[in-house]
Amino acid sequence: MHVVIVGAGFGGLACAKALGLRPLRVTVVDRVNYHLFVPLLYQVATAALSPSDIAEPIRRILRRYENVEVRLGEVTGVDWQAKRVLLGEGPALDYDRLVIATGSVYNYFGHDEWARYAPGLRNLENARAVRAQVLRALEEAEAGADADRRRALMTTIVVGGGPTGVETAGAVAELTRHALARDFRRIDPQEARVVLVEAGPRLLPAFPPHLGAYAEARLAKLGVEVLLDRAVEHVGPDGVTVSGERIGASAVIWGAGIRAAPAAEWLGLSGDRLGRIAVTPDLSVPERPGVYVIGDMALLAGADGAPLPALAQVAKQQGIYLGTALAREVARGEAPAPFRFHNRGNTAIIGRSAAVFDFGRYQLTGRLAWLLWAFVHVYLLVGFQKRVLVSIQWLWRYLTYERGARLIMDPVPAMPPPAPSRGSRARGPAPASGRRSRR
Ligand SMILES: Cc1cc2nc3c(=O)[nH]c(=O)nc-3n(C[C@H](O)[C@H](O)[C@H](O)COP(=O)(O)OP(=O)(O)OC[C@H]3O[C@@H](n4cnc5c(N)ncnc54)[C@H](O)[C@@H]3O)c2cc1C
Incomplete structure (x- = not known):
């Protein structure tokens, strides 16, 4: 069985890991070559962390799973009848099971x-x-x-x-x-x-x-x-x-506010008002055989009847659930029990040493909540090396108010074409025109 996962965010990556080292073939496709820890993006925007502190190469995260391949590319559509994922560049990918985990984009409420x-x-x-x-x-x-x-x-x-x-x-x-x-x-x-x-x-x-x-x-x-x-x-x-x-x-x-990434149209669906694709409790899409949707893209009601929120913990739990369910299906032909979300608590940080935590039945504020927030986010960062680096930076910042990543970086100006050297004069124009056409 070949499982294609589109998107290596929280949901897609968790699904790929759950399918790792199982007797099936997995291909993960993403338009970027790194997994991004989105909840800490604002710390990059405010010079507290560097981009590489919150991004980890997808290949590195998945390298121990020999049955998992990674493909860098932009998915542009799905031929769901022929079971093929279409890429902007390169050959299409045939699949037996397709997992769509393309996340969300910001919603400008009609003012794009x-x-x-x-x-x-x-x-x-x-x-x-x-x-x-x-x-x-x-x-x-x-x-x-x-x-x-x-x-x-x-x-x-x-x-x-x-x-x-x-x-x-x-x-x-x-x-x-x-x-x-x-x-x-x-x-x-x-x-x-x-x-x-x-x-x-x-x-x-x-x-x-x-x-x-x-x-x-x-x-x-x-x-x-x-x-x-x-x-x-x-x-x-x-x-x-x-x-x-x-x-x-x-x-x-x-x-x-956010809305789902524009992927519903790939399946010939219109999505809900936020572009999400309705899934059944096993996260499959009705009338689109072999297609599953997880994370911010999926519309599924929680225990209270309201749609599950667009949170990393939802995406991650759905990815683990689906990966495990697909592996069981291959191994034992078992149909999975319905997905159930376990709320681990909602949190937000408000500057230095203050945060709020909502665990449903009880809440936490202040320094203790901030410490818990820091612990949870460091724990969730992908690589061990990053956990250590980020912890040290946070501690240092906490004590000093310093901001280490205050770099104003514009796009690097394009390199001028090299002056033709004497020996290569006859071939001179070719590299220059080749370079122009790629831009
Ligand atoms: C600023 C911010 C702060 C947040 N803070 C928190 C928090 O503190 N706690 C929390 O639980 N949640 C938080 N969230 C929400 C959380 O980040 C999302 O719910 C989570 O990332 C959703 O996971 P996902 O797997 O659905 O998608 P994502 O993690 O967004 O991953 C989607 C992946 O799909 C790829 N992709 C998209 N389209 C294509 C395409 N056409 N072709 C190829 N690849 C594609 C993208 O490159 C990306 O890697 C925050 C979100 C934002 C924006």
């Missing part, structure tokens, strides 16, 4: 044109771009600007009061208002403004109200201005309009 000015933190490119934008604006303010321009340069807006927005706003405030305080001569980092905009009446709507109130108070302590019940009406190159008020800003970070 805002994405250009308000990137969401979904990949390393976004995180690096946000980091460069915030740091470059501070450099420009330091170089001298009139009062209005300086105020805009020193303002960052975060849209969305869920865990991503809360974590990002807290981290940006720590970076711009505290960590950089000693490094600038002309600007006062205390003038840096971080505004968190939420359309609903409170922060962290998926958590109990008192945790939202705690997050709001902690953010205020860090200097974040929280605007509740205020909707973003426009986003442009130099700021946003919020409930009729224009706020100039150098960076706008979007964290206001």
